[in-house]
Amino acid sequence: MEDAKDDLGSLVWGQAEQRAAQGDPSYVRELGSQLADRHAAAVEQVREYERQLAYVVRVLALTPGRASLVQLCRLLDEKRPSTSGSGLLPRFVASLLAEHQYVTDLAATVFDRREWGRLDELRACLFHELVLRGVDIDKFPPLRSWPLERPGWHALAWLPVHLSAFESDVDFPSRSIRGSARGGPANLPSEGRMDPPTPRTSERSALRDIATVDVYETIVAAVQAGEWGDYGAWVFMLDEAITPDQVPALLPTLPMDCVDGLGPTGRFEIAVRPADGIWSMLFATASMGGMYGSGVQGAFGRLWAWRSMAGLSGTRVGASVEEVEYQARQCTWFHFEADADWFHNDISADYGIATLSADRRRIAVLAATDTD
Known part of the structure; x- marks a missing residue:
C-alpha cells in the first residue's frame, strides 16, 4: 500500500469495495486508518488557520x-x-x-x-x-x-x-490583542438581607411547579446562552397572597432541586434586590458566559437578559421590552445562596433569583451554577 500515500483517494474509490468482496478486509481497514490520520492532520491545520485568522481580525479590530x-x-x-x-x-x-x-x-x-x-x-x-x-x-x-x-x-x-434605566450599570470584558479580563454576576450583597432565622422548618411545601416548557426556556434564557454548567427554573402559584417578608422562609421549603438536602440549619442567605440589579446579573451571565466560555457578548447578552426577566416576571408572551420593564418593576426580587448539594458556593459561580409577582400570588425561581 505504499502507493496509497501518493493517491489514497483513487485507492479508496477504486479498490475498497473490490478488496472487501475478495475477502481482504484488512486492506480496507488500512485504507481507513490512513484516511483517519490524514483527516486528523487536516482538522488540526484548519484549526490553526482559524486561530491565525481570528488573531488577524482581532489586531485590525483593536x-x-x-x-x-x-x-x-x-x-x-x-x-x-x-x-x-x-x-x-x-x-x-x-x-x-x-x-x-x-x-x-x-x-x-x-x-x-x-x-x-x-x-x-x-x-x-x-x-x-x-x-x-x-x-x-x-x-x-x-x-x-x-x-x-x-x-x-x-x-x-x-x-x-x-x-433603558435598567441597563445603566453593566460590566463589560476588557480585551487587548493578546489577553482579556472579565467579571461576572455580583455576589450576594450585604444590604437588603432577609435571612430567615434558624432552625427553619423541615416540612416541605405542598406547592407544585407549574412552569411550562416555554416558560422554563424563557426563564433560563440568559444562563443557557452563557453556557453555565447547570441551571433550573420553577414557577409556583400560591393559594393566597403573601407579603415579601414571607418569601425568605418559604423558598427553602419549595420542591426545587436547588434546595434539596438543605437542612433546618444549613446556610440559606437571601437579600431583596432592585430589579435592575437582577437584570445586570442576568446580563453578565449571558454576555460574559461561564468559566469555560466567552458568552454571547453585549448585544445578545442584552437580548437574553430581557428574555429571562420576562419569564421571571410573568410578562405575557410577545410583550415589548417596555412592557417587561414595567412588569418587572411591579415585582419584588430576591437574590439567594444556599449550602444545598446542588450549589458549589464558588465566588461568582452560583446564584439563585426569586421574584414575587405584583399580585403576590406567583413565585418564580432561577438557579444557576457553573462549577465542576
Missing part, C-alpha cells in the same frame, strides 16, 4: 482608526470567514469594535451599507453594543437610520434603540 476599520470590513465582506470558534463571530468582533474604536469612525465605516453589503449581522450586534455603552445614536446619522434599515426578522430587532 487598532483604532478608520484605516484599520476599512481593511477589516473589506476582509469580512469579501471573504466572509466562518469558524467553529468564537473569535470570528460577528457578535464577538462587534464587541471588540465597540470597546476599542471611536464611534465616529464606526458610524462612518461599518454602517455604510452601500460599501459593505454583507455585514448586516455585524452591524446589528455593533448597534446594541454601542447603545449599551451609552452612545447617543441620535447624534450619528448612520446609527440613527440603522433601525429603519435593519432586517426586521432579526432577533435583535425586538430590543429598544435607546438605553
